[in-house]
Amino acid sequence: MDTLVDINNVRKVYKRDAFEVPVLNGVTLAVPRGDFLALMGPSGSGKTTLLNLMAGIDRPTAGSIFVDGKEISRFSETQLASWRSRHVGFIFQMYNLIPVLNAFENVELPLLLTKLSKKERREHVHAALGIVGLGDRSLHFPRQLSGGQEQRVAIARAIVTDPTLLVADEPTGDLDAKNAQETLDLLQRLNKDFAKTIVMVTHDPKAAQRAKRTLHLEKGLLVESVETAAIA
Amino acid sequence: MKFAKLIRRNLFRNKLRAIMTILLLAVIFFFVATLLAILDNFENFSNAGEGANRLVVQSAISLANLLPYAHEQKIRAIPGVVDTAKLQWIGAYYKEKSNFFANFAVDVDKFPTVFDDYKVSPQDLAAFQADRRGALVGTDLMKRFKWNVGDRITLKRQIFPFDPELTIRGTYFHPVQTTSVFFPMEYFQQSTGNQGQVGTFWVKVRDPKQMASISQQIDAMFKNSDYPTETFTEKEFQQNFMSMMGNIKLLFTAVSTCAILMVILLAAITMAMSARERVTEIAVLKAIGFEQRLVLAIMLTEFILLTAIGGAIGSYGAHFLFLAVDAGKMTQGFLQNLGVHARTLTICMAAAVGVGLIAGGYPALRASNMRVVDGLRRVV
Numbered sequence: 001m002d003t004l005v006d007i008n009n010v011r012k013v014y015k016r017d018a019f020e021v022p023v024l025n026g027v028t029l030a031v032p033r034g035d036f037l038a039l040m041g042p043s044g045s046g047k048t049t050l051l052n053l054m055a056g057i058d059r060p061t062a063g064s065i066f067v068d069g070k071e072i073s074r075f076s077e078t079q080l081a082s083w084r085s086r087h088v089g090f091i092f093q094m095y096n097l098i099p100v101l102n103a104f105e106n107v108e109l110p111l112l113l114t115k116l117s118k119k120e121r122r123e124h125v126h127a128a129l130g131i132v133g134l135g136d137r138s139l140h141f142p143r144q145l146s147g148g149q150e151q152r153v154a155i156a157r158a159i160v161t162d163p164t165l166l167v168a169d170e171p172t173g174d175l176d177a178k179n180a181q182e183t184l185d186l187l188q189r190l191n192k193d194f195a196k197t198i199v200m201v202t203h204d205p206k207a208a209q210r211a212k213r214t215l216h217l218e219k220g221l222l223v224e225s226v227e228t229a230a231i232a
Numbered sequence: 233m234k235f236a237k238l239i240r241r242n243l244f245r246n247k248l249r250a251i252m253t254i255l256l257l258a259v260i261f262f263f264v265a266t267l268l269a270i271l272d273n274f275e276n277f278s279n280a281g282e283g284a285n286r287l288v289v290q291s292a293i294s295l296a297n298l299l300p301y302a303h304e305q306k307i308r309a310i311p312g313v314v315d316t317a318k319l320q321w322i323g324a325y326y327k328e329k330s331n332f333f334a335n336f337a338v339d340v341d342k343f344p345t346v347f348d349d350y351k352v353s354p355q356d357l358a359a360f361q362a363d364r365r366g367a368l369v370g371t372d373l374m375k376r377f378k379w380n381v382g383d384r385i386t387l388k389r390q391i392f393p394f395d396p397e398l399t400i401r402g403t404y405f406h407p408v409q410t411t412s413v414f415f416p417m418e419y420f421q422q423s424t425g426n427q428g429q430v431g432t433f434w435v436k437v438r439d440p441k442q443m444a445s446i447s448q449q450i451d452a453m454f455k456n457s458d459y460p461t462e463t464f465t466e467k468e469f470q471q472n473f474m475s476m477m478g479n480i481k482l483l484f485t486a487v488s489t490c491a492i493l494m495v496i497l498l499a500a501i502t503m504a505m506s507a508r509e510r511v512t513e514i515a516v517l518k519a520i521g522f523e524q525r526l527v528l529a530i531m532l533t534e535f536i537l538l539t540a541i542g543g544a545i546g547s548y549g550a551h552f553l554f555l556a557v558d559a560g561k562m563t564q565g566f567l568q569n570l571g572v573h574a575r576t577l578t579i580c581m582a583a584a585v586g587v588g589l590i591a592g593g594y595p596a597l598r599a600s601n602m603r604v605v606d607g608l609r610r611v612v
Contacts, residue, residue, distance in 0.1 A: 085521020100241035
């Protein structure tokens with residue numbers, strides 16, 4: 001299995017006024033294509049920072065990050081934005097849908113950055129909403145959807161451009177048990193049926209069990225790697 | 233445009249705030265458009281005699297002091313002077329004081345040569361000159377009072393002790409001065425027992441290049457007389473007339489500028505609030521690939537649209553209002569033909585776009601420059 005994400009000795013230090021706060025202290029990690037990786041660890045351990053770095057929304061203080069053979073840690077802001085639009089799908093804890101747009105329009109947003117025609121965009125959006133089981137809710141606004149449905153729209157938005165990498169930051173953190181299960185089912189299906197590479201940050205061991213493997217971080221270092229024995 | 237829907241929805245995401253902001257902008261731009269229209273009106277009034285090569289001779293003491301008729305012959309004898317006409321501002325009104333307009337006694341035989349930019353048909357001119365109480369009326373004034381040629385009108389006195397009783401003998405057309413009444417100087421003299429004095433002499437000059445020298449010659453000629461003169465070009469004369477009300481241009485410009493500065497500050501507050509409450513959304517847009525420049529363009533377009541809508545409602549509102557109402561009547565004849573013209577509309581719309589750009593520039597720039605991780609972390 002070839003490596004999709006290759007992180008080499010990455011350090012990240014945040015500057016807060018006069019203080020320097022080290023968050024990652026030399027992390028090296030390889031994520032194979034088609035992997036479903038869970039990142040776990042206590043608050044402040046650097047999980048979200050690591051996720052942000054491999055998604056290209058933050059830059060390492062030192063070290064290098066390659067995704068699909070490209071060293072994204074050297075990209076300019078403009079190059080990163082363009083790269084993200086084609087290669088990364090984001091799933092957030094709070095869904096982060098645009099409240100003034102309906103489900104269809106929210107899912108269509110990333111496609112507005114492509115050269116697809118209106119008809120092609122519509123086909124892609126309907127396909128993505130179909131995959132997450134919300135084909136009949138395309139005209140509903142976020143306030144008219146349940147939390148679980150909102151998260152599924154967010155997943156549709158994340159997959160609509162067929163990205164190379166899906167990153168999910170606590171995707172079940174704001175959901176009840178039933179909706180959390182459905183969301184994890186969906187992520188697992190995307191990984192299994194559509195061969196999507198997924199990196200998920202979670203606090204929830206049950207959620208982590210749905211991944212193929214789990215990495216633990218503590219104080220900015222990878223301390224443990226666990227292969228999930230049985231995938232549901 | 234692919235992002236039109238996003239811009240439109242964001243524009244009215246908080247309907248009450250958007251409507252209140254638009255209303256505020258509309259009120260201020262209505263005010264600014266009205267002030268500029270009044271300034272335009274004054275400017276038009278000042279330019280009424282542009283190209284007519286006329287000088288106006290008045291008393292050096294003040295416009296209220298009269299000059300002897302004897303001056304006229306001497307002025308007419310100056311080389312380069314085509315002709316002269318006596319003109320007296322009467323200051324009467326029609327029926328009610330609110331029906332105020334310019335009315336003058338004039339030398340009727342000199343009218344066609346000195347006031348050759350006032351277009352009158354030969355028949356009307358002949359009828360006007362033949363009637364001692366005949367009146368020549370501007371086309372817009374005829375419309376305003378629904379007068380017809382042949383109608384008898386009586387003006388009420390304000391300055392001179394007589395009520396001009398006139399018969400309308402004809403109309404004149406002039407591009408600016410459309411609401412005046414002229415009647416014979418002879419009637420004024422006889423009715424008031426005038427002892428051969430008049431307020432102004434209007435001097436038609438052959439060559440515009442000679443106007444300055446002729447003006448100096450006239451004033452030099454009477455410098456040591458009992459009735460010294462001050463000679464102006466027609467534009468200067470009209471401007472002096474307007475300046476009797478103070479420096480209106482400066483005042484109106486200052487008030488308009490203050491109004492626009494005020495609206496910039498108020499719009500800036502609204503736009504800063506709007507940008508601030510969307511920090512996470514903007515971060516999400518950037519995360520999924522919207523470049524900084526695109527986010528900035530989307531936000532600025534939204535802010536400029538907001539101010540442009542307000543500016544358009546206000547300035548076009550003023551435009552249509554002054555088309556529909558008689559500002560001359562409302563202002564007791566002070567502002568005739570008040571209108572918000574294309575130039576004023578353009579200025580107002582440019583100012584509205586400018587307000588959006590200035591007020592929204594900083595919040596939009598700040599929001600679009602924000603790092604994605606900072607925006608996602610922010611709890612608003």
